[in-house]
Amino acid sequence: TCSGTEAVYHLDLVNPDDCGVSYRFNYTIAAPLHADDLEPNQSAGPAIIANAGTDYQGRVTFNYDNASDWYRLQAPNDGVITVTVVAENASPTAGTMTVLFRNSASTVLETWTANVGANGSPATTTFTRNCTGTEEVYFLDLRDPTVCGVSYRFNYTVAAPVFNDDAEPNAAAGQAIIANAGTDY
Numbered sequence: 001t002c003s004g005t006e007a008v009y010h011l012d013l014v015n016p017d018d019c020g021v022s023y024r025f026n027y028t029i030a031a032p033l034h035a036d037d038l039e040p041n042q043s044a045g046p047a048i049i050a051n052a053g054t055d056y057q058g059r060v061t062f063n064y065d066n067a068s069d070w071y072r073l074q075a076p077n078d079g080v081i082t083v084t085v086v087a088e089n090a091s092p093t094a095g096t097m098t099v100l101f102r103n104s105a106s107t108v109l110e111t112w113t114a115n116v117g118a119n120g121s122p123a124t125t126t127f128t129r130n131c132t133g134t135e136e137v138y139f140l141d142l143r144d145p146t147v148c149g150v151s152y153r154f155n156y157t158v159a160a161p162v163f164n165d166d167a168e169p170n171a172a173a174g175q176a177i178i179a180n181a182g183t184d185y
Contacts, residue, residue, distance in 0.1 A: 002149035004062030032151035068143035095147035104136035
């Protein structure tokens with residue numbers, strides 16, 4: 001259930017019980033539900049740039065494949081980020097995979113567990129994190145499934161706060177914004 005395209009396989013038919021055996025064989029490969037991601041993307045440097053509101057697909061832990069995929073997220077606005085992961089594998093066993101939400105220095109901010117559906121039927125898991133900002137990038141690191149041959153799709157959105165951001169810089173007395181009476185800020 002975990003055959004990959006990164007290397008070749010060999011079929012070796014040897015030692016028949018009878019002499020003069022003839023045979024014929026063929027094989028098929030059922031494709032995973034979601035497409036493969038662009039490689040390399042196993043760290044922050046080559047992470048795939050992922051825009052809010054767009055679906056991204058990938059695969060981890062197929063034979064000869066990698067065990068993690070990184071994506072670079074730039075929040076379109078401050079607010080609450082919602083990440084939805086849809087994942088499946090071909091085996092009859094459901095599993096999970098780890099989703100790490102990292103800051104711009106690659107430090108883990110959140111560790112989430114996404115469900116992985118069995119028999120090619122996807123499972124959907126949704127995660128949220130408050131207080132995301134636009135000043136730096138974030139990384140989403142999908143990794144370490146408990147079953148092999150996982151294909152996934154994810155998407156994220158950022159719900160904006162009710163009020164707009166203030167003009168920067170204004171973090172000290174010398175940078176303070178002049179506020180007039182009777183005006184909303």
